[in-house]
Amino acid sequence: MGQKITFNLPDLGEGLTEGEVAAWLVEPGGEVKLNQPFVEVETAKALVEVPSPYDGVLAEHHAEAGTTVDVGKPLATFEVEGADAPAPQKEERTPNLVGYGAREASSKRRRRKGAAPAAPAAEAPQSLAPVTPPSVITPVTPPPAPAAPAAPAPAGPVLAKPPVRKLAKDLGVDLASVVPTGPNGTVSRADVEAAVGAPAAAAAPPRATATGQDQRIPIKGVRKLTAQNMVASAFTAPHATVFLTCDVTGMMATVKEFKARKEFADVKVTPLLFVAKAVLLAARRHPMINAQWDEAAQEIVVKHDVNLGIAAATPRGLVVPNVKAAQDLSLVELAEALTSLARTARDGKTTPADMAGGTISITNVGVFGIDTGTPILPPGESAILVFGAVRPQPWVHEGEIAVRQVTTLGLSFDHRLIDGELGSQFLADVGAFLAHPGETLLAWT
Secondary structure (H helix, E strand, O other): OOEEEEEEOEEOOOOOOEEEEEEEOOOOOEEEOOOOEEEEEEOOOOEEEEEOOOOEEEEEEOOOOOOEEEOOOEEEEEEEOOOOOOOOOOOOOEEEOOOOOOOOOOOOOOOOOOOOOOOOOOOOOOOOOOOOOOOOOOOOOOOOOOOOOOOOOOOOOOEEOHHHHHHHHHHOOOHHHOOOOOHHHEEOHHHHHHHHOOOOOOOOOOOOOOOOOOOOOOOOHHHHHHHHHHHHHHOOOOEEEEEEEEEOHHHHHHHHHHHOOHHHOOOOOOHHHHHHHHHHHHHHHOHHHOEEEEOOOOEEEEOOOOOEEEOEEEOOEEEOOEEOOHHHOOHHHHHHHHHHHHHHHHOOOOOHHHHOOOOEEEEEOHHHOOOOOOOOOOOOOOEEEEEOOOEEEEEEEOOEEEEEEEEEEEEEEEOOOOOHHHHHHHHHHHHHHHHOHHHHHHHHO
16 A cells, blocks of 8 residues: 555645635546646636646545635645655645646546547637626526436546536536536536536526525635725726727728738637737837836836736636737737637636736727726736727718728726826827728838
8 A cells, every 4th residue: 555645735826825626637546647637726816727746546535626725735635656755745835836746748638438539629719808797697407307317427537627617506417417428528518508408509597596586606716806806906096098989990801801811821810919919019109008006116117028918708707818928929929829818718727827917908898799898907007908899880981971890999097107198199009000900010110
């Protein structure tokens, strides 16, 4: 028999003090390899797969799924063969997870016996915007069992993506009882809906309870941190907002043209891509827009890099990951970065590092048919641009009324750093680029 070693919950990033066990990926008695993910833990910043620090057997869980565990407290016990196994951990704060073991080149889970080969991942939508999921969810009562017995669910850990786990939790479905049909034996959204007889077209939980009763939803994880950050930002940085309604017919034509170019064959070309490029070029012309207020030092720090944030709505709440040093990227590279950022956010895999250090952000409310808004700054950032819906509207073009593609932009900014003149000049430059992307790009670069 090997040596039993207790593994405490590590600090998963930036001094977090606790995490909630979202799902166990390995059951007691299951074998684990070094750096194999064995549990998913939801923190205030991200859903993190915790890799095993040992080769051996996962002997015991110290917390059930849905339980909150303090950093430094027992998470699991491993059984490790050999006399040179590390000594058991003491109950103290565990060092940051980053760097305690080299991660394998691939994080794919092992395919179950008899499961179909993995299908190519669907491309995530590019358009991202903050949206508040409904706060009241209808419990769904499963229908009577069918006459024919259902196929038994496979033994072992349940494989399902975070959005599917949330759907199952909302609908009161035990994932262990669901027969998976997805790639590699994963439980899909359709599997969960089939388990309760819900129509496959139901993309979101109902908004009102069938009994008319209120439902209480715990404020935790990303939603809790977002609420704290928004309150801190709103009452720390004095916000001001300016708006610009502009003709973006040129941008929409350029989007269509670039989609057909071979250089962009493997990336998504969307209006958001050109809005992002407009922000980066306007920030180069107005460096003070990319600054930070250092209260402790009583200094304004003008940032060299534009870490461009894109607000994304996920099943776990609003996240704002950012593209590091976005000003150095070509248009193709920027498109690749935005596509990757979107896919990672949709899959619930955005890490704390992805969200740290943002300087300017964009929120795209146009995908919901909204014209504009007054967004609150992510903490520590100087400005956030809201991109509204693009609509055909009558517009005075070259002295005549014509139907043009029109949108409304809004810019909220920290008025300690940015006065009305600077904010207005920056927003006007963004609008000028979107009106004539090709000509403006040549003139400004």
